[in-house]
Amino acid sequence: MRSRANLYALADAQLGLVTAAQLEALGIKPSTVTRKVAGGMWTRLLPGVHLVHGGQPTRRQRELAAQLYARDPSRVTGLTAARRYGVRALSLQETADDDLLRPEPVHVLVPHERRSKASGFARIERTRRFPEVGVVRSGLVLAPLPRAVADACRRLGRVRDVQAIVTEVLQREMCTFDELVVELEAGQVRGSAFLRETLKAVSLGAASPPEVDLRSVFDELGLPNVYYNVSLYDAAGRFVGNPDAWIDDVGLAVEVDSVEYHAGPDGFERTVRRNSRYATAGIPWVPVLPTDLRDRRRATGVRIMQAVDQAARRPRPDVRMAVRPGERSAGQIGWRWGA
Numbered sequence: 652m653r654s655r656a657n658l659y660a661l662a663d664a665q666l667g668l669v670t671a672a673q674l675e676a677l678g679i680k681p682s683t684v685t686r687k688v689a690g691g692m693w694t695r696l697l698p699g700v701h702l703v704h705g706g707q708p709t710r711r712q713r714e715l716a717a718q719l720y721a722r723d724p725s726r727v728t729g730l731t732a733a734r735r736y737g738v739r740a741l742s743l744q745e746t747a748d749d750d751l752l753r754p755e756p757v758h759v760l761v762p763h764e765r766r767s768k769a770s771g772f773a774r775i776e777r778t779r780r781f782p783e784v785g786v787v788r789s790g791l792v793l794a795p796l797p798r799a800v801a802d803a804c805r806r807l808g809r810v811r812d813v814q815a816i817v818t819e820v821l822q823r824e825m826c827t828f829d830e831l832v833v834e835l836e837a838g839q840v841r842g843s844a845f846l847r848e849t850l851k852a853v854s855l856g857a858a859s860p861p862e863v864d865l866r867s868v869f870d871e872l873g874l875p876n877v878y879y880n881v882s883l884y885d886a887a888g889r890f891v892g893n894p895d896a897w898i899d900d901v902g903l904a905v906e907v908d909s910v911e912y913h914a915g916p917d918g919f920e921r922t923v924r925r926n927s928r929y930a931t932a933g934i935p936w937v938p939v940l941p942t943d944l945r946d947r948r949r950a951t952g953v954r955i956m957q958a959v960d961q962a963a964r965r966p967r968p969d970v971r972m973a974v975r976p977g978e979r980s981a982g983q984i985g986w987r988w989g990a
Contacts, residue, residue, distance in 0.1 A: 654678050662703045666712050666790070670719050671699035697771050710755070711789065717757035717773035718791055722765075726782050727791045729758030729774075729806060732799035733816065735788040736825065740815040758802060760794055776802075780837060797826045801834035804849075805842035811945065813845040814852075814860040821853065828853060861907050864944035865896060868952050874959065876900050881972040883934070891932045891970055892925050899972065901962035904929060904936035905955060907944070933968040935961070 654677050661677070662669050674684060684701065687693040694702040697720040702708055708716065714731050727735070756774040761767050763779045785792035793799060800820055804813045820826050828850070835846055852863040869877050876899045883891040883904075894904035908922060929936050937958045943951045 658703070665719070666709075666715050667702050667704045668696070668712060668716055668719060669701055669703055671701075674701075697773055713754055713772055714757050715790055717759050720770065720773050721759040721761050721767055721775055723792075724762065724781070724785075725792065726760045726785050726794040726798075727757065728760050728776075728794040728799045728802040730755070730803045731757050732791075732793040733796070733803050735791060735793055736786075736796050736799065738800075738816060738819060738825070740812070740819050758806070760802075796820065797830035797834045800826070801831060801838055801846060804846040805839060807845065810845045810848065811860055814849050814863045817846070817849045817853065818859050818863070822859070861941040861944055862895070864941070864948070865905070865907055865939075868944060868948055868955070869896060871948075872952050872956060874898060878972060883932070883970045883972055885932045886969045891928045891934065894936065897972060898959060898962070900967075901959055902934060902967040902970065903958055903962040904934055906936055906938050907941060908938050932970055934970060935965075 657677055658669065658674070658679065661673060671681075671684070675681075684693070687703075688695050688701065692703075692705050694705050694708070696702055696708055696713065696716045700716045700720045702712060702716075714727065718725055718727055726732075733740075754772045756772050758774045758776065760776050760778050760781060762781045763777045765777060767775045767777065769775045782794045782798055784795065786795060787793070794802070800816055803816060807813050807816075817831065821828060821831075831846075831850060835843060835850060849863060852866050866879070878897045878899060879895065880893065881897050882893055883897070885891055892904065895907045896905040897903075898905070906925075926936070935958065937955055939951055939954075
């Protein structure tokens with residue numbers, strides 16, 4: 652009776668989970684475990700890890716089960732850890748656990764000398780760069796956030812997902828750019844292309860996925876003298892605007908107008924006033940949407956080139972560009988989101 656009470660006290664502290672080693676320490680025989688699993692009273696989630704109340708596990712139970720399976724010391728990393736740190740990128744949002752046959756893998760780091768191997772939804776990675784310091788969140792011991800983000804990015808199959816995670820953690824100051832660079836250079840080369848590409852764009856001033864996309868479109872166009880995050884002033888020295896991209900040879904501005912940044916009374920008013928200043932200064936501009944950059948890249952590039960050709964046929968507006976004191980440089984001049 653005492654062992655049963657101890658069992659359920661332990662299980663309650665571990666979201667209903669117990670390990671074979673813990674059961675042995677409580678004096679519960681393997682034959683008892685086998686009988687309960689066979690009878691459906693318990694659920695075997697991973698080798699040596701059981702859910703004592705039976706049924707299907709929740710996401711949190713799978714995450715803890717993977718760490719219990721990996722044993723101490725271990726560190727949860729990747730998407731699971733990023734989610735537990737509070738990263739809100741779209742691909743990390745909580746979803747219904749409706750795919751019971753293919754649940755989301757839980758990525759766990761263990762020391763390289765540990766002879767552990769992956770099983771089921773537990774993705775075990777042996778590493779010589781095992782994080783000595785872990786961060787406890789939601790009952791899990793997590794790898795430091797920069798390591799978790801880098802590990803997640805290496806396994807994501809879409810560059811936009813990498814962009815979303817990286818730009819979010821930097822904008823929210825959850826970690827620094829330099830910390831991500833250290834993880835990029837110290838970690839595996841395999842799977843790092845999207846992270847490297849994104850950090851390069853961020854180093855040039857991009858601070859959101861649309862900014863990264865805009866930079867990429869201009870890279871493909873190969874136009875000379877394209878600048879980002881410049882402040883424009885007319886001949887009288889009056890401020891005109893901060894275009895997302897500025898083609899200086901012909902005096903053409905490109906603006907990414909998104910619902911997030913330009914909707915609502917304040918955003919709409921800022922956009923109208925900006926466009927009015929452009930018109931007064933004689934500056935042609937091309938408005939694009941984030942979806943244009945993401946889903947219609949070729950057509951957007953064609954539209955920009957058509958605008959460049961048209962701008963080249965008219966006198967260049969009498970404006971000059973400058974970087975405001977304290978603004979971040981983006982290689983040639985700088986980058987600033989919105990205007």
